[in-house]
Amino acid sequence: MKSSFRKAGEFAIEKLILLSGIASIVFVALIFIFLLQEGVAVLKHTSLGAFLGGKFWYPISNPARLGILPLILGSLLVTAGAIVIAVPLGIAAAFYIAEVAPRKLRAVLKSCVEVLAAIPSVVLGFLGIALLVPFLKRFLGLPTGLTAFAGSLMLAFMALPTIITISEDAINAVPREYKEGAIALGATHWQTLVRVIIHGALPGIIAASMLGIGRVIGETMAVMMVTGNAAVIPETLFAPVRTLTATIAAEMGEAAKGTPHYFALFAIGIVLFVISFAINLTADLFLHRGKKR
Amino acid sequence: MTAGRPKISVQDLAVSYGRVQALKGLSIDILENEILTIIGPSNSGKTSFLRCLNRMIDLDLQARVNGSIRLGETDIRRGLTPEDLRKRVGMIFALPIPLPLSIRDNITYGPRMSGLRDKAGLERIVEESLRAAYVWDEIKDRLEQPALKLSGGQQQRLCIARTLALDPEVILFDEPTSGLDPISTAKVEEAMRELRKTRTIVLVTNNTKQAARVGIRTAFFLMGEMVELGPTEDIFTAPRDQRTEDYVVGRFG
Amino acid sequence: MRNEGLKEKMGFGVLFLATLVVVVPVLSIVVLILVKGWGALSWKFLFTMPLDGMRAGGIFPAIVGTFYLVLVSIAFSLPIGVMAAIYLSEYARDNALTRTINLAIINLAGVSSVVYGLFGLSLFVVFLKFGVSIVAGALTLGIMTLPVIITSTREALRAVPQSYREVSRSLGASRWQTVRHTVLPRALPGILTGAILSVGRVAGETAPILFTVAAFYLPKLPTSLSDQAMALPYHLYVITTQIPGIPEGYRYGTALVLIGLVLVMNIAASVLRSKYRKKR
Numbered sequence: 001m002k003s004s005f006r007k008a009g010e011f012a013i014e015k016l017i018l019l020s021g022i023a024s025i026v027f028v029a030l031i032f033i034f035l036l037q038e039g040v041a042v043l044k045h046t047s048l049g050a051f052l053g054g055k056f057w058y059p060i061s062n063p064a065r066l067g068i069l070p071l072i073l074g075s076l077l078v079t080a081g082a083i084v085i086a087v088p089l090g091i092a093a094a095f096y097i098a099e100v101a102p103r104k105l106r107a108v109l110k111s112c113v114e115v116l117a118a119i120p121s122v123v124l125g126f127l128g129i130a131l132l133v134p135f136l137k138r139f140l141g142l143p144t145g146l147t148a149f150a151g152s153l154m155l156a157f158m159a160l161p162t163i164i165t166i167s168e169d170a171i172n173a174v175p176r177e178y179k180e181g182a183i184a185l186g187a188t189h190w191q192t193l194v195r196v197i198i199h200g201a202l203p204g205i206i207a208a209s210m211l212g213i214g215r216v217i218g219e220t221m222a223v224m225m226v227t228g229n230a231a232v233i234p235e236t237l238f239a240p241v242r243t244l245t246a247t248i249a250a251e252m253g254e255a256a257k258g259t260p261h262y263f264a265l266f267a268i269g270i271v272l273f274v275i276s277f278a279i280n281l282t283a284d285l286f287l288h289r290g291k292k293r
Numbered sequence: 294m295t296a297g298r299p300k301i302s303v304q305d306l307a308v309s310y311g312r313v314q315a316l317k318g319l320s321i322d323i324l325e326n327e328i329l330t331i332i333g334p335s336n337s338g339k340t341s342f343l344r345c346l347n348r349m350i351d352l353d354l355q356a357r358v359n360g361s362i363r364l365g366e367t368d369i370r371r372g373l374t375p376e377d378l379r380k381r382v383g384m385i386f387a388l389p390i391p392l393p394l395s396i397r398d399n400i401t402y403g404p405r406m407s408g409l410r411d412k413a414g415l416e417r418i419v420e421e422s423l424r425a426a427y428v429w430d431e432i433k434d435r436l437e438q439p440a441l442k443l444s445g446g447q448q449q450r451l452c453i454a455r456t457l458a459l460d461p462e463v464i465l466f467d468e469p470t471s472g473l474d475p476i477s478t479a480k481v482e483e484a485m486r487e488l489r490k491t492r493t494i495v496l497v498t499n500n501t502k503q504a505a506r507v508g509i510r511t512a513f514f515l516m517g518e519m520v521e522l523g524p525t526e527d528i529f530t531a532p533r534d535q536r537t538e539d540y541v542v543g544r545f546g
Numbered sequence: 547m548r549n550e551g552l553k554e555k556m557g558f559g560v561l562f563l564a565t566l567v568v569v570v571p572v573l574s575i576v577v578l579i580l581v582k583g584w585g586a587l588s589w590k591f592l593f594t595m596p597l598d599g600m601r602a603g604g605i606f607p608a609i610v611g612t613f614y615l616v617l618v619s620i621a622f623s624l625p626i627g628v629m630a631a632i633y634l635s636e637y638a639r640d641n642a643l644t645r646t647i648n649l650a651i652i653n654l655a656g657v658s659s660v661v662y663g664l665f666g667l668s669l670f671v672v673f674l675k676f677g678v679s680i681v682a683g684a685l686t687l688g689i690m691t692l693p694v695i696i697t698s699t700r701e702a703l704r705a706v707p708q709s710y711r712e713v714s715r716s717l718g719a720s721r722w723q724t725v726r727h728t729v730l731p732r733a734l735p736g737i738l739t740g741a742i743l744s745v746g747r748v749a750g751e752t753a754p755i756l757f758t759v760a761a762f763y764l765p766k767l768p769t770s771l772s773d774q775a776m777a778l779p780y781h782l783y784v785i786t787t788q789i790p791g792i793p794e795g796y797r798y799g800t801a802l803v804l805i806g807l808v809l810v811m812n813i814a815a816s817v818l819r820s821k822y823r824k825k826r
Contacts, residue, residue, distance in 0.1 A: 021633030120750030218658025
């Protein structure tokens with residue numbers, strides 16, 4: 001009967017659907033496993049402590065020195081700079097767009113933020129090298145414009161759409177009754193904004209900032225193109241640095257398979273994976289706390 | 294105009310959602326070719342009961358159902374797939390819900406899902422169902438148009454036609470005229486009277502006057518229990534239970 | 547009272563300034579690339595091979611390579627992503643498995659692009675022995691883009707009213723029939739929007755293709771999935787950082803083609819999205 005044919009087809013497709021559902025878990029597991037497979041081998045050449053805390057990254061010298069502390073600090077410095085710039089700016093812009101901007105302007109502004117989010121990292125890096133880096137060199141009188149600061153500026157720019165859109169969602173999710181209640185009690189729009197809405201949107205705003213940080217730590221191309229090439233512990237914001245991501249991108253081409261250098265780059269990958277996992281987990285918890293309220 | 298043998302036999306039916314008991318052990322025989330109306334205040338379990346009869350309650354993941362229901366000789370949980378059951382026991386919802394398709398495609402949806410492909414056969418079903426729902430003359434020239442363009446009353450009759458396209462033995466009506474104007478309501482009630490000659494009708498309604506007009510037997514539900522069941526005239530003129538009288542008279546509602 | 551009014555004006559002013567600081571650079575970037583790159587665009591630039599160490603000629607192979615990468619990666623991730631979203635929206639219950647899947651999706655979305663590159667290298671290039679090839683790069687990009695497709699499809703499915711599903715089931719349709727004949731058709735515009743956005747993302751990514759497919763220079767166009775390929779974002783990176791003496795217009799032209807492609811995709815997705823919303 002036709003119907004048993006149909007039933008068999010339906011059974012097959014429902015199984016495919018289930019498999020696709022599980023696929024995400026499988027892929028995350030695969031990423032972790034394959035990173036681990038190559039990265040863990042670095043421990044044959046150095047201890048975990050020396051890897052994470054070692055101050056010298058000379059992977060091609062003999063014997064290789066595989067300390068990623070300068071890279072960690074490089075990433076931290078550039079990220080910290082980016083966050084200091086992007087979080088206040090992004091939250092302020094989110095408030096403006098969500099609460100203050102007239103409706104037509106709001107649509108235009110949201111489109112601009114979407115465009116910003118869409119710009120590929122390599123294009124921003126290109127403009128960074130072409131314009132920002134020479135500008136910094138001249139304007140700040142530096143030996144080179146390839147600095148952590150340039151990286152922070154680029155990354156701040158790239159984190160903004162994430163921070164703005166998620167903060168905007170959080171602000172819009174604050175029940176209108178809170179706002180109307182405050183205004184009915186005589187508060188101005190500004191006061192309402194500051195007291196009531198921030199309070200209601202806070203978990204979402206924190207999540208937005210964390211997701212912005214997560215996005216920024218994982219950024220590769222733009223930051224690689226403007227931060228210079230110095231894998232040393234940074235002393236100031238205005239000197240070249242190296243981030244974890246840029247190291248992998250820049251050196252993978254030269255690291256022969258099976259060398260300590262190769263394993264070390266994978267180990268850096270594991271570090272990045274763990275960091276983004278932790279950040280996303282925490283940010284997600286904040287997002288859910290915000291929604292439950 | 295009496296009704297016949299039991300069409301659906303319900304035995305000790307109980308439904309709970311978490312800690313809330315919506316139905317507390319209900320037994321009833323629904324007779325062939327009758328119109329059974331179920332009245333009672335909100336949250337008395339009427340809709341939960343109805344949704345058990347065609348296993349639509351299975352779609353509520355929170356619902357726990359106990360007890361047995363037989364359609365004829367067959368246990369509807371063990372002897373029948375939900376899909377086959379629902380082709381024999383159709384349902385009309387409170388708000389008309391036309392699918393976002395043409396009128397024709399709405400009517401032929403059920404038969405097509407059953408595997409019917411024959412175009413001539415489908416066309417015949419479209420006309421027969423729309424006639425039986427008392428709406429053929431009004432829309433026979435518009436079968437290609439989106440069903441959403443019809444008026445509320447026409448949409449509800451379309452939904453009846455859609456269900457009739459599967460030729461069900463039982464039709465469940467869940468407050469079908471609550472959103473309709475009096476003329477459309479009258480047409481739906483007329484359809485019910487006509488349909489019961491060949492099928493069995495169960496009608497849940499908040500409108501006691503409708504129950505009095507249409508029902509052959511009436512059951513009064515209160516807080517998950519069936520308080521009283523009997524010929525409609527008796528329920529409304531000489532109820533045995535005080536609670537029934539209070540509700541029917543309008544002391545609470 | 548006047549004090550409060552002044553405070554409010556200043557406060558709003560600050561917010562407005564912040565927004566300007568965000569928005570003005572964006573517009574400037576787009577305008578700048580357009581202005582400086584437009585001059586380089588020509589038939590020759592777009593459709594011929596590079597010459598003289600890429601300082602002259604055209605960027606055709608990079609465009610072709612990007613095209614192939616997008617095609618293959620979407621062919622991989624669209625079916626899987628849509629089916630995964632169908633699972634989450636229509637079949638999944640509220641249990642530990644579902645929560646884990648959601649967590650996995652969030653994580654896939656957060657993994658650094660260069661880590662995807664490492665993953666692609668070790669799984670597709672080395673372990674599965676695909677070598678540095680279009681298929682390795684496209685699969686890597688496909689996995690990277692999966693969360694985007696799943697999320698936008700899931701939203702599109704959620705937007706279909708639950709009452710339609712009820713009606714369909716009450717007419718004797720099975721769960722899958724309901725999805726296929728009632729839910730999916732309604733959700734299609736939203737799904738398409740997500741797919742178009744993915745195309746934009748895939749076209750612009752560099753790090754995942756660095757070690758999995760990208761070639762510095764190929765004399766011939768790729769002809770099979772196991773060939774290496776050039777790609778627009780990688781090409782831009784190379785001519786910006788590795789090769790001296792490239793005319794500025796050439797660089798801006800490449801950037802313009804890339805950003806143009808991405809923005810066209812975004813605009814198409816936006817238009818589709820607003821038409822879809824109006825219809826409902």
